[in-house]
Amino acid sequence: MKASIYKKVLLITFASLLVLTLLSFAVMYYQVNKAWGEFVPTVNSEQFRSEQGAYAILNASVLSQDGERMLANQTIIVRNGIIEALDEGLSVPEHVEVIDASGKFIIPGLIDAHVHLWQSPNDLLLYLANGVTHVRELNGSEEHLSWREDIAAGRPGPDLFVATRRHNTSTGFSALFDRWAAKINPVASTDNMSQHVASIQSAGYDAIKVYTLLDNDHFVALQDAAREANIQILGHIPFDLPLDQVWASDLKDLGHVEELVKALDREFGGYTRDDTEEFLQFVRDRSEAVAAELNNNDIAVVTTLALIESFSAQKLSVEDALSHVHAEYVNTGIAESLGDSFKVMGWLPESNIYRLPEDYPEDLIPGNQRYWNAYAEANQILLQAMVQQNVLILAGTDANVPIMVPGYSLHEELESLVAIGFTPAQALRSATTTTAQQMNIESGVIREGYQADLLILNANPLNNISHTKTIVEVISNGRRYTGEDIENMREAVRVANQG
Template sequence: MKKWLVRIFLAIAVLAIASGVVTFFVIEDAVDTMFGGATPVAQPGLAQRSPDRFVLANVSVLGPAGEEFRPRQSILVEDGVIRAVGPSVEPAGSIAVIDGSGLFAVPGYTDSHVHLWNSPNDLLLYLANGVTQVREMHGRPHHLQWKQEIESGRLGPDMYVVAAQLASYGLWEGLWVGWTSGRNVVRSPPATARRIESLVEQGYDAVKASSFLSREAYAEAGRASREMSVPLVGHLPLAAGLPDLWASNQSEVAHVEELVKALGREFGGLRSTNAEAFLAHVRARRGEIAERLAANGIHVTSTLALSESFGRQAVDLEGLLPDVALGYVNPGVAQGDAMGWVPGVNPYRVPDAHRNEGWRGRNEAYWAAYAQAHHLMLEALLDAGVTILVGTDANVPVMVPGFSMHEEMQALVAAGMRPAQVLASATSLPGRWMEWNTGRIEEGFRANLVLLRENPLEDIGATASIETVVVNGRVLSRADLDAMLRAVEAANRQAGSPAIAD
């Protein structure tokens, strides 16, 4: 009898272990799919690789100040670096010449807030839209690998990789969140310092505070990041206040929205019934906040178009989605439970169960005030001289990787920035923040360039009139860029998403 009991116990133990292993792999596969990893890798057919040494001739070049174009210029490129710029560049020996007559040369754009998740196909979408640098804001080990591969010649934008956000949770919730979302869960100040040290050793360029980081851990993140000379960026934790931001080592706030949220907490919460009082609070406080940001040298990334989209996503998602380039959105991302784009999974859409009497008016009033608060805050930031970086939060609904960059730049101009200011915030300013030689068309800078058919200083919408992209010295023609877009679309269709196929 005892022998049978032992056998039964062993059988149950084996079944439990087997069940646990199967569950682990099922969840791993579901998470990978939800973040785009199950979509085939796009395979564009591109023209033969461009020469290592060439001249872009007869092009109008954006000047160093970014306020005007210099006509009939030539740009000498060697080994991915700009070697000379001027009206007459005379390199020694024979050299390939690319005629840029009628085109406007600007530095390649930087999207300072993206989420690549698990599919490398987005790398192609960025290049096809002139984005030659990205700052990944939820970095994982595979992003570090992609960065190294791009540095070794793989086709893609240069990558600045910020480690996945630091967050504080209880034991069991932390285990689940750390596993399924990849966040760096820390439950004490000492654990925070150890995790930051580990992330620096792994090669991440910066560390990120999340909304869910405890106040004590946030303070320690500031101390540890300062000691280790690594930038601290991201959110202002819900448990912290603006005084904690001033005392921290945080050098960048990842959204204008973070400041609006902080003011909302000060005010006691925005509601549709107190919108005007909330906006009055924003007007009263924004100047001081902007001045403190400027005094502390804290940059702010915009993500304005995303915030402006919340209202329509909430009340008219079905009407909005036809205006979105869904064919380029990874199917797993679009339909996943994490940050899905379509009805049923979209986190911003008001659920049908909550659409009671007066629901639309209440939501429209709330989101209109929320968007207006962003505009008020942006005005104050500009007046105080705070450095603004263009970022889109791409792959959050409904920000399509690459395409959202142009949407964001147009939103910033509509909010009061001049086209020259926006171009600087998309090129030279992030290049300086990341300490890269990008963002200017000058000798010694990386040959990351965009040739446009129209003048973006006259109409910021011209940033999308792309004829040619040069990334690390490789020339991508309009035909190449179109091939990349077609390849991504084909990979998404192969993944079989009905929402995208329709």
């Protein structure tokens, strides 16, 4: 009898523990996916669907193919998503819709070279509404690959370039956490790397992303397997990789200028709040040589400057930093995150990943600001050297990392580039022609035979880069989205964020 009772108690205890474990897992699953944006209501994008047709845009000022000037009185004929003809005074074919663009300016659709969609499909509408017709997703998933196919079939959204999740070296529980919660591909061995890359290619990814904590052996193995499979690697400079190895590697597309700043900081020995001027002088002294190496080795660099410039403000006052961006369009799950327990990419004061702790000593704040201001200036110094030496510069924002609002952030990025000395034409090229060339796509230039990705603007961005925001109409792969569509997209996303 006692044995029977004992067995019943054990069974009940085991069942109870199993139920509690399953419930705990379900709660954790919900919370983690909520923090990546999963549960905000999805806007029905079908209401904005636009078909490719045939139309002629007349009397427009069109950005020249070198991006340096506007060509007056141009006619653009678009058919089935392609620019069929472009010239002054073209005759308009019969049965073609006519759009009078008198007094308007047309530039290529913009490209954000570094974004994170996470689990937030409403962002696709934000990109379109802000004239961003292509994005490079640099921490991709199978869901993003599905979105890419949907967009190719007509779903409203920018064309997607999808790189894999980040690759970091990790093992054990850390690897489990990375894979499940942090959206990282853990690498524990050099074994089976070719099979891993083959699975990436089979899934349809456009590139493989390497990350900060990928050790040298794993980096080399991944690089070699990618080279054999003819798939690009891009992303961060691993801590184990000095710059001379970077120049010789297959890492030809750096996700941030700050990757170079971090590498120079390691060369310097690690700067502090007390030797910022010495570090900045070191960066100045090295900047021309770094830019030359980038040029000599055909390495492209993504800017993400506006994000870097926001660090000191976010550390000092998250509330003030948020007041300067369109935070109402950010997925609320991503913005709220999970508080201090698991910040993920939190934006709000209680979850912001950059803010100083509440108990941070007040007397240390000036030094902290000095450190992060110097960090931003180091990025600016390198970008200035790079643009002078015609390095391949790709405008990118790290969108959805606080406080980079999808779509809006690219306009802020262009303003940051012009503020440090880029001409408006150079800034525009970094968000159109250069990135399109790096992606090997026929876009980014208004040219016969190229995909019809166009922005019709009210004002000339060559005179003021902020005029990229004066959007009258967005044309993405030949699909037209009017000013009314644009406002309705924005409003739909804002309302969805309110739940």
